[in-house]
Amino acid sequence: MALKVDVNLDDIDAYAIGLVDISVCVPSWLKGEDLIEAVNLVYPTGIQSRWTLDDQTHFPGGEVHPNPCSRKEGKLHYHFTC
Ligand SMILES: [Zn+2]
Numbered sequence: 001m002a003l004k005v006d007v008n009l010d011d012i013d014a015y016a017i018g019l020v021d022i023s024v025c026v027p028s029w030l031k032g033e034d035l036i037e038a039v040n041l042v043y044p045t046g047i048q049s050r051w052t053l054d055d056q057t058h059f060p061g062g063e064v065h066p067n068p069c070s071r072k073e074g075k076l077h078y079h080f081t082c
Contacts, residue, residue: 002037003034003037003038003041004033004034004037005030005034007027007030007034007038009038009041009042011026011027011075012024012026012038012039012041012042012043013025013026014042014043015077017043020081020082021054021060021079021080021081021082022039022043022051022079022080022082023059023077023078023079023080024039024043024077024078024080025069025072025075025076025077026038026039026075026076026078027074027075027076028068028074028075028076029074035053035078036050036051036052036053036080039051039078039080045082047082049082050082051080051081051082052080052081052082053078053079053080054078054079054080054081056079059077059079060079063077065077065078065079066078
């Protein structure tokens, strides 16, 4: 599967990377399959299973999910698991 939208991949930032989860800061207009595809493209898991968007309403740390970025306007923070 390829990205269907024109997003600058430099705007896909991971700010926390764990073994089975990753937290990313991405443009807020990026949604759904395009969001998932972009994250997997820039930060491949390296294993067979891909990152999937966490369906929880809060991050493990307690913040609302997704969470507006406090440093860059127009960006959102999402949590993915694999
Ligand atoms: Zn951010």
